[in-house]
Amino acid sequence: MNTKTTVISQAELDAQFACCDKIAAYWQAKGRTPTAYVETYGCQQNEADSEKLRGFLTQCG
Numbered sequence: 272m273n274t275k276t277t278v279i280s281q282a283e284l285d286a287q288f289a290c291c292d293k294i295a296a297y298w299q300a301k302g303r304t305p306t307a308y309v310e311t312y313g314c315q316q317n318e319a320d321s322e323k324l325r326g327f328l329t330q331c332g
Contacts, residue, residue, distance in 0.1 A: 288330075295332035305332060 298305055307328045311321040 291327070291330045295330070298332040 307325075309321050309325055309328070311317050
């Protein structure tokens with residue numbers, strides 16, 4: 272099995288967090304809290320990816 276490590280730069284992370292902040296500000300201005308449902312099937316890696324997605328969605332508001 273071949274694996275490849277991907278390095279994400281701090282600038283890319285900062286851009287992603289800035290986007291999350293804009294989305295959160297949008298929902299706060301609307302006075303609403305959106306909901307999301309993440310359903311996971313398969314292996315443990317899918318569960319780990321779902322947890323990352325949940326964290327991202329939570330940060331976005």
